[in-house]
Amino acid sequence: MLPLQPAKELLGAACRITGAFALYRLLLRRRVTILVYHNPSPTAFGRHLAFLSRHFAFITLDDLGEALSRRDFSGLPPFPLVITLDDGHAANYRLLDAFKTSGVTPVIYCCSGIVGTSRRFWWNSGIGDVEFLKTLPADKMQALLKKETGYEPEREYETRDALSAAELIEMLPYITVGSHTRFHPILPQCDDSRCKEELTGSRADLERLLGRPVRHLAWPNGDYGARELQIAAAAGYTTIRTIRHGWVTPDSDPLDLRAVEVQHDASLDVLRAEIIGINAFLKRFFGKLYKK
Ligand SMILES: [Zn+2]
Known part of the structure; x- marks a missing residue:
């Protein structure tokens, strides 16, 4: 059991019983919630999607990007929500049935130097x-x-970590592919040329592999600074997702999208607490003691 996990369960249950989740959800009617996953199991993910589909409307990141470019969310359904998965883990392929069943079109942010290889x-x-x-x-x-x-x-290793090219291409009708750089370095720790190569090269690699435009980026480890932003904007990304906690409004900067990180195996009670931000709040106050 993770530290504070029982407390999270308790808080999540309180959110449900007191109606706090239902009340807070009303605030999310006209804001876009972006959830951040990495490598969830099909069972837990399927349970989350079933819950989320009852309380939110899945939209694509392209829908959000267009609405943001107009600064007008009136064309989005109430309680809009975007699902994102980082890195391009091989096991994401096992989620394909859940994508099809729930009708969600998630974004998978891929490391272009790792997907399609056995690196x-x-x-x-x-x-x-x-x-x-x-x-x-x-x-x-x-x-x-x-x-x-x-x-x-x-x-190249004997077993692969990431999605194969064939898997990605098979999943293409059901997902949006975004860039997560080539090799997932901590960008502020890279020199200028590596930083540029990771950001611009990854987009070009993925477009070549998939034969479609790649418009979206998520920062590896959530780390970036002014230099990274400038290079990414020049590379032509139209949205960038951070891991700073929050929601997206019509006034949000498309290159600075806030999001909600989700614990993969979270019970539905903990998921409720994650969505309304209680866990992020606790994390800020307890810092390193508080492990997600
Ligand atoms: Zn990552």
Whole structure:
């Protein structure tokens, strides 16, 4: 059991019993909720989608992008919600039936250097302290990964971490593909040329692979600064999703979309608490003690 998990369950149940979730949901009638997933199990994800479809209307990120460009949400259904999945994990393919059944068209933000290959995400290299690695300049991080685990970004392994090209293409009618850079570096730790290559190269790679425009970006690990924003805007992305907690209104900057991170195996009570922001609130106050 994660620390504070019982407290989260309790808070979630309170949201349901007191009607706090139902009341708060009314505030989301004209705001867009963007949920952030990574690698959920089909069972938990299917349960979430069934719940969400009763309380929200699934829209695509393209719908949201267009509404934002007009600064007018009147064409969106009430309680609009976008589902996003980060990284392009191989097991996302097992969610395809859930996408079809629920009618959701999620965004899968793919690392173009990893999807369609048998390369690994760097954090799956077997390295111990992933959080420490994120604090290092990108070249030092890569050198340490190679020394400690033999990991190299372009090394092919026996099993793959990410979706294959065939899987992505089969899923294409049911998903929107966005970019999540090529190799998921911590962008502010990269030098200028690597940063540019990751942001512009990833978009070009995915467009070549899929034969369709790629307009959306999500920052790896949620990390970015003024330089990253400038490069991404010049690369032609029309929306960028952050992991800063919040909702999207007609006045939101399309290149600074706020979102709600979801614990994959969350019970429906915890999901309620996530959606109305109680967990994000607790996380801010308890910091590192509070693990999602
Ligand atoms: Zn990611």
